[in-house]
Amino acid sequence: MSYIQKTTFVAFLVASLCIAFLTGLFYIDLRNVLEASEQEGVTLKILRSVEVLHHSLQYAGEELIRYKQTNAAHHLGSYTEAGTELERHVLALDAVDSSDEVQQKQLQQLIKAVYRYKSAADSILKIPASAPPTQPLLASVDDFVHEQLDLLHEQVLLIENRSRAILQAADEERKQQMQNTLKVFIWFSVGVIVFFAICYMLVSKALFIRNRMEEKLRKSELLFSTVFYKSPVICCITELGTGRLIDVNDNFTSFFGFTREEVIGERTTDLGIWKSIKDRMEVVNRLKLNKSFRNVELQLHNRHNEPKDISAYGEILTLDDRECVVAAFVDISERKEAENASKRLNALLEQKVEERTKEIADYKYALDQAAIVAITDEKGVIRHVNDNFSKISKYDREEIIGHNHRMINSGYHPKQYFSQLWRTISGGKIWKGEIRNRAKDGTLYWVDTTIVPFQNAQGKPYQYLAIRWDITDRKKAEEALLQAIEELEEGAAKLKEAQAIARIGSWDYEFDSEKSSWSDEMYRLFGTSPEETQPSLPALLSFVHPDDVDEVKDKILLEAPSGHRSFYYRIIRGKEEVRCTYNELQYIHDEQGMLLRVTGIVHDVTEEKLVQEEKDKVTADLLQRNKDLEQFAYIVSHNLRAPVANVIGLTSLIHNYTPGEANFDKCLDGIQACTRNLDEVVRDLNHVLQVKLEHSETKEMVNLSELVDEIKTTLQNLIVQEEAVIYTDFTQVGELYAIKSFMFSIFYNLITNSLKFRHPERKPFLEIFACKMKGDIVLNFRDNGLGINLDAHGRKIFGLYKRFHLHTQGKGMGLFMVKSQVETLGGSIAVESEANKGAHFILTFKS
Known part of the structure; x- marks a missing residue:
């Protein structure tokens, strides 16, 4: 307990005792005053009772004398009443208990004198009233009454004088008591004031000394905190012998999550900040050997057991005759x-x-x-072939590498055929077609070929990937079919057999008579019979898929310039089975060149x-x-x-x-x-x-109108801010079977691009509509924004991290993600745009 605390405690204790003393003193005075007041009340009551008793005695005596003089009955009644009143006053006076013995004795004497007077008066009343009152008798009664009254009056005066003396003595005693109390209070107050003044002086002196010490301490702490407490690194001072922390800075407590009170005097091992005791022993050994350590990387734990990586520095110093370790840590977490x-x-x-x-x-x-795979460089020199290529060409890989495809050229195709092929792939486009090649042993084979050019950053092909599929059997079947058709007149049975083997039906149609005939295989292909279906052009068209029927009708009725036409179309067999067919038409004319009929074959492919x-x-x-x-x-x-x-x-x-x-x-x-x-x-x-x-998310029917409304709700603030107008038309196509989250991302990116890249001179207008085209579903997004220069950016418009307008924030991922998601859904995307004239994105999906 400090000196100031002790002084304050003593002052408080003395003040409490003083209050208790004054309270007791005032209690005693008040009790004495109360007792004196009670005694004064008794005395005043005696005075009043004696006075009333004296008057009653005088009145009774006068009425007694008048009665004896006149013998009047009313004087006797008055005397009787006065006697009754006199007895009541005597009883009341007898009931008074005075604390003064002299006064009490005087009261008893007065009461006895009154009783004697009353007894004598009653004896006078017993004298017969018939006897005439004589003058001597009346004089003696009068003298007796006055004599008794004088005696009673003297006793009354004694009582009154005694009562006044008692009251005066009580007043004097009260005054003296008040003076004594006042003196005691004054001296006691002076003593208390002097005591508290001394206490105040002592406390003030102690506070002055303490303030001076605190000021020196503050200056010392300020100087120390500059180099220790406020250091940007984590610092602590540890006693070398005991390992207890003597002091830490603010960074130490904030870094480890402890308060200063929790760590001062504690060992670091008790705080649980060491992840490994081996690390601590290594630091201690370094201190013993080198008296310091530098750049030691350790992993410690904070209060919440979170790992912290630090780089530690330490040195042994002597502070207050004690060997201490001053350590600094740098957080390298x-x-x-x-x-x-x-x-x-x-x-x-x-x-x-x-x-x-x-x-x-x-x-x-x-x-x-x-498949049959080959890779060539930009000049067509073969750099790689797979085993299937060697197998079908009969050449070893070593014989093929370093040569071009002329070594397997069969000479079947004209030079223009391959010239067109090279123009296509050198322009960066994919070529597809059928090629007849010659193997090493001279055998011929057909391949369905797809050639894909790989382009460099400048858009120039640097190699080509050719993927081929062996279709020799199919071509043989087609050749057999054509040969069978040519030999149709020689034998219908052979034709039917060939058609059944190849799953090929034939038919013809006369333009003048509109008559038609079908082979047996045609009925099997359409899943009907001659009894169910009469051969005719409308009947044939009735089996064609609704999306293809117009195109098939035009191709049949409109003659090809070459007189020959081949194409694919779909048919519906039964109720729901969709089949794909390959068709070839041959138009036949008369000698004048007039069109007579058309003959066709239908191959189920x-x-x-x-x-x-x-x-x-x-x-x-x-x-x-x-x-x-x-x-x-x-x-x-x-x-x-x-x-x-x-x-x-x-x-x-x-x-x-x-x-x-x-x-x-x-x-x-x-x-x-x-x-x-x-x-x-x-x-x-x-x-x-x-x-x-x-692609784990399930496909579902996505309502396009609801999808746009959901995105408009999300972008409500941006749409209002830009005063944009979004027009939609989904009357032709209202739903699309796709992954909803992908469709939301596609619509969201295209709509936000139209709003972000608006033209500064006109309000944004975006038109979104869907339609069907050649059996596919086409989504169109057309805006009036800044547009894109396709001549400059056409090859990289859907590239990753490609941006074409730098006045807004972005990463260049939006169109890349749109294209990736569209292709993942099995669709394709194209763009039509000019700078400052808006952009038109066209998304095509299979129906």
Whole structure:
């Protein structure tokens, strides 16, 4: 307990005793006053009673004398009443209990005298009234009465004098008592004032000394806090012998989550901040050997058991004759986290590359197993062929590599055929067609060929991928069919047999008579019979798919310039079975060149079409994945390599500086910025890969009007702010079977692009409508915004990180994601646009 606290406690105790003393003193005075007041009340009551008694005695005596003089009855009644009143007053006076013995004795004497007087008066009344009153008798009665009254009067005066004396004595005693109390209070107050004045002086002196000491202490603490408490690094002072903490700075408490009171005097091991006791023993051993340690990286725990990476510095100093360890720590958690994040990103990147490489390898394996593959350079020199190529061409791989495809040219196709092929692929477009080749042993074979050009950054092809499918059997079947048709007149049975084998029906139609005939296979193809269906052109068209019927009718009725026409169309067999057919028409004329009839064949190629569509799908998917891999490689080489190199460089550079230096902090900031860039690129990459790889969401019928309304609600503030008008027309197509989240993302990106890239001189207007075209569903997004210069940006409009207007924020991912999601849904996207004239995006989906 401090000196000031002790002084204050004593003052409080004395004040409490003083209050108790004054309270007791005033209580005693009040009690004495109360007793005196009660005694004065008794005395005053005696005075009044004696006075009334004296008057009653006089009145009774006078009435007694008058009665004796006149013998009047009313005087006797008055005397009787006065006697009764006299007895009442005597009883009241007898009931008074005076504390003064003399007064009490005088009252008893007065009461006895009154009783004697009353007894004598009553004796006078007993004298017979018939006897005439004589003068001597009357004189004696009068003298007796006055004599008794004088005696009573003397006693009354004695009582009154005694009562007045008692009252006066009480007044004197009260005055003396008040004076004594006042003196005691005055002296007591003076003593209390003097005591508290002394206490105040003592406390003031103690406070003055304390303030001076505190001022010196504050200056000392201010100086010490500048170099210790406010240090930007984490500092602490530990007693070497006991390991107890003597002092810590603010950064220490905030870093570990303790208060100063919780850590001062405690051991670091008791606080539980060491992750490993071995680390502590290593630091202690370094101190014993070198008296200091430098740049020791440790991992400690804060109060919440969260790991913290630090770089520690320490030295042994003597403070107050004690050996102490002054230690400083620098938080390197962010640097460690950046290094770990860099390692994780590198590992993730390697994993993604490995996964993508394996995926491409799997697709390549599948393609090699099913197709004939060859890769050439830009000049057509073969650089790679798979086993199927060698198998069908009969050439070994070593014989083929380094040569061009002329070595397997059969000479069947004209030079113009291959010239058109080269013009197509050298222009960056995909070529599809059928080619007859010659194997090493001279045998001929047919291949359905798709050639895909791979382009460099300048849009020039640097190699070509040729994917072929062996269709020799199909071509033989077609040749057999044509031969069978030519030999139709020689034998209908042979034709029917050939048609049944090849699943080919034939028919003809005469234009003049509108008569038609069908082969037996035609009925089997249409799933009907001659009894159910009469052959005619309307009957044939009735089996055609509704979406193809107009086109088929035009092709039949309108003669081809060459007199021959081939095409595909769909038929409906039964109620719901849709089949795909290949058709060839031959128009026959008379000698004058007038059109007589048309002959046609119908080949059921549903299975072949499905196989071909699957092949095309695999080819397109392979091409798209190859493009994705190229894009992925581009991101790795351009977007990840620079941040990773920066992180490595800054991590190496930071070891040249010590914590607390400006360059050290700049290096940490640089590492954090590079890590954020890495994380952003990887997140974008994962987002793209998820669109490509994850199709677990179920397709459903998506209501296009409701979808637009939902997006308009989301963008309500932006639409109102830009005063935009969005017009929709889904009367032809109201629903689309697709993944709803993909459709929401596609619509959202295209609508927000129209609002963000509005033309500054006109209000945004966006028209969204759907229609059917050649059996496909076409979605149109047409706006009046800034538009895009397709001559300058046409090849990269759907590229990743491609931006064409820099006045708004963005990453250049919107159109890339739209294209990826459209293609994932099996559709395609095209754009028509001119600078400052708006843009028109056309999305096509299979019905």
